[in-house]
Structure formats: C-alpha cells, structure tokens
Amino acid sequence: MSHNHADCIENALKVAEELCLQHKQKLTKVRRRALELIWESHRPLGAYQLLAKLSEEGFNSAPPTVYRALDFLLNAGLIHKVESMNAYLGCAHADKKHKGYFLICEKCHNVMECDYQDIHEKLSANVAKNGFLLRSNTIELIGLCQACQNSGNAN
Ligand SMILES: [Zn+2]
Numbered sequence: 779m780s781h782n783h784a785d786c787i788e789n790a791l792k793v794a795e796e797l798c799l800q801h802k803q804k805l806t807k808v809r810r811r812a813l814e815l816i817w818e819s820h821r822p823l824g825a826y827q828l829l830a831k832l833s834e835e836g837f838n839s840a841p842p843t844v845y846r847a848l849d850f851l852l853n854a855g856l857i858h859k860v861e862s863m864n865a866y867l868g869c870a871h872a873d874k875k876h877k878g879y880f881l882i883c884e885k886c887h888n889v890m891e892c893d894y895q896d897i898h899e900k901l902s903a904n905v906a907k908n909g910f911l912l913r914s915n916t917i918e919l920i921g922l923c924q925a926c927q928n929s930g931n932a933n
C-alpha cells in the first residue's frame with residue numbers, strides 16, 4: 779500500500795479529537811497514544827503488543843488500563859476488533875455510520891475495511907430466518923492484497 783501513512787494517522791487523531799469533543803469525552807494521554815500506536819500501520823495490533831509498547835514509553839501499562847483504553851476506543855468507533863486475528867485496527871471512517879467487511883491479507887497481514895451496508899441487511903434477515911440470535915456480525919475475508927499480488931513471492 780503506497781500512501782503517505784502520516785496523513786492516515788493525522789486524520790485519525792483529528793477525527794478522534796472531534797468525536798470526543800462532541801460527546802464531551804476526554805481523549806486522555808493513554809487513549810490518544812493507544813490510538814496512535816494502533817494506527818502505526820494498517821496491520822491490526824494485539825492487546826499485548828500494545829501493552830508492551832505503552833510500557834516501553836513509561837505509561838501505566840497494567841492490563842486494566844490498556845483494556846479500558848481499548849474499550850473506550852472501540853465504543854467510540856475509533857477502532858475495530860478483527861476477531862480472527864484477536865487484534866485492533868484503526869477505523870478510517872469513524873465519523874460516518876458504516877458497516878462492511880474486512881479484507882485480511884494472509885501474507886502481509888494488512889487489513890482493509892470496506893463499507894458494504896447492504897450485505898449486512900441481507901445477512902441479518904437471512905440469519906433471523908434461521909432462528910439464530912446474532913451477537914457479532916463482523917465479516918472477515920482472507921486473501922492477498924493488491925501489493926502482495928504484485929510482488930509475486932517476495933516477502
Ligand atoms: Zn470502521
């Protein structure tokens with residue numbers, strides 16, 4: 779993925795600040811830094827990796843602190859949990875209502891979030907028909923991203 783990733787991070791932090799302001803919530807230092815660290819790449823970050831990075835920087839990195847920060851960011855819609863990787867991904871459209879699916883590259887582990895509301899409406903209706911009560915409806919698809927397809931077998 780060739781893009782200026784600094785722009786992604788800057789934009790994510792701007793949206794986070796605006797959303798917190800709107801909802802009269804505080805983007806504390808640890809919340810802000812956690813978001814920044816998650817946004818360091820388009821590769822989801824696990825809670826333990828995050829914990830390690832925060833403690834390296836001298837934050838109070840006791841697991842409850844880190845999990846509370848993650849919960850806050852999740853509830854605010856600023857990050858998503860990629861269930862199959864048990865890791866967290868920054869959301870690029872946190873300021874808009876959206877629902878879609880995640881494309882997970884099995885080679886570079888980058889994850890792309892795509893908006894596709896329709897598929898969720900159809901899926902939910904169909905699931906209900908089967909009498910199943912849905913708790914999570916994250917759709918995660920595995921394959922090869924464009925960059926990895928182009929780079930052949932090079933790692
Ligand atoms: Zn999102």
Ligand SMILES: [Zn+2]
Nearest residue numbers: 883886923926
């Ligand atoms: Zn890839």
